[in-house]
Amino acid sequence: MIIGDVAERTGLPAKTIRYYEDIGLITPLRGDNGYRRFRESDVHKLAFLGRARGLGFSIEECRDLLALWEDRARASADVRAIAEEHLRQIGVKIAELSAMKETLSELVHACHGDHRPDCPILNDLAGGRGPLVCGDQATSLEGVVGFTHPA
Amino acid sequence: MIIGDVAERTGLPAKTIRYYEDIGLITPLRGDNGYRRFRESDVHKLAFLGRARGLGFSIEECRDLLALWEDRARASADVRAIAEEHLRQIGVKIAELSAMKETLSELVHACHGDHRPDCPILNDLAGGRGPLVCGDQATSLEGVVGFTHPA
DNA sequence: CTTGACCTTCCTGTGACTGGAAGGACTATG
DNA sequence: CATAGTCCTTCCAGTCACAGGAAGGTCAAG
Numbered sequence: 001m002i003i004g005d006v007a008e009r010t011g012l013p014a015k016t017i018r019y020y021e022d023i024g025l026i027t028p029l030r031g032d033n034g035y036r037r038f039r040e041s042d043v044h045k046l047a048f049l050g051r052a053r054g055l056g057f058s059i060e061e062c063r064d065l066l067a068l069w070e071d072r073a074r075a076s077a078d079v080r081a082i083a084e085e086h087l088r089q090i091g092v093k094i095a096e097l098s099a100m101k102e103t104l105s106e107l108v109h110a111c112h113g114d115h116r117p118d119c120p121i122l123n124d125l126a127g128g129r130g131p132l133v134c135g136d137q138a139t140s141l142e143g144v145v146g147f148t149h150p151a
Numbered sequence: 152m153i154i155g156d157v158a159e160r161t162g163l164p165a166k167t168i169r170y171y172e173d174i175g176l177i178t179p180l181r182g183d184n185g186y187r188r189f190r191e192s193d194v195h196k197l198a199f200l201g202r203a204r205g206l207g208f209s210i211e212e213c214r215d216l217l218a219l220w221e222d223r224a225r226a227s228a229d230v231r232a233i234a235e236e237h238l239r240q241i242g243v244k245i246a247e248l249s250a251m252k253e254t255l256s257e258l259v260h261a262c263h264g265d266h267r268p269d270c271p272i273l274n275d276l277a278g279g280r281g282p283l284v285c286g287d288q289a290t291s292l293e294g295v296v297g298f299t300h301p302a
Numbered sequence: 303c304t305t306g307a308c309c310t311t312c313c314t315g316t317g318a319c320t321g322g323a324a325g326g327a328c329t330a331t332g
Numbered sequence: 333c334a335t336a337g338t339c340c341t342t343c344c345a346g347t348c349a350c351a352g353g354a355a356g357g358t359c360a361a362g
Contacts, residue, residue: 069273
């Protein structure tokens with residue numbers, strides 16, 4: 001089975017499959033022509049990775065999960081610990097996004113959205129003051145959540 | 152005002168401020184010693200950027216918002232359009248994360264999480280099949296031992 | 303004069319790929 | 333057999349929004 005077939009079967013782009021080999025998640029064989037030759041076990045690993053990535057697990061988490069998957073003697077607690085930590089991170093992100101949504105939603109609602117220049121959204125971003133009306137101020141960005149932006 | 156003061160006042164790291172100059176979001180002056188010299192207007196722009204980034208706007212969205220902020224004749228509708236689009240994207244992201252959370256939460260609850268190896272989480276990621284009980288083997292024995300984790 | 307804190311530029315690395323160029327391999331057709 | 337087209341290979345660069353660090357200049361205090 002060559003990479004194109006595997007891509008079709010797993011739904012993963014060929015580029016991604018090569019990348020997963022690069023970083024050591026899979027180790028397909030090679031044919032005499034230099035083409036990668038995938039066993040069924042490789043395809044299953046890739047399908048596993050596709051699902052885990054689809055649930056938002058990072059590559060490193062996937063690596064751990066894959067190792068646990070291959071370890072017949074693993075404790076399910078180890079798997080659950082990874083999943084719970086990931087679940088917690090998802091919760092944090094949802095909370096951050098919800099806070100953003102709330103604030104932004106209020107601002108959008110307050111903005112009449114017509115041809116006139118007055119805009120509560122910009123006023124808020126400017127710190128509650130009008131545009132370019134520069135006086136002294138002590139900015140308070142202390143409370144801003146350090147949000148890592150999604151892809 | 153030099154970069155350290157600005158960093159303290161805005162809460163933005165000096166690295167970030169330099170980066171914002173690099174990509175043309177701000178254009179501070181320069182002193183005789185080569186140090187950046189920030190006007191109040193620069194500080195206000197940076198505070199604006201900090202808040203906009205805190206609400207999850209991308210750099211390019213920030214660039215647009217900044218341009219609108221400086222345009223006294225802008226229509227508030229233009230600002231609202233950007234905000235609404237961003238709001239929509241946030242909603243999509245929240246929906247995706249919520250779906251992940253839901254699925255993962257079910258799996259975590261189904262997993263007893265003890266020393267035993269049986270794990271619904273891995274079973275699900277494996278596609279409903281058990282671990283490594285995948286049918287065939289390679290026609291060649293070469294590489295069967297495979298799958299060594301690189302550093 | 304030395305120390306140490308600050309500033310400068312430049313280069314590299316991050317995560318998880320994606321796009322593209324250059325070139326070899328395979329398949330089908332004339 | 334030649335050729336066209338599609339697949340495969342490797343390698344390099346780019347993405348986004350910075351962060352880390354090296355090498356070196358500047359400034360105020362002791």
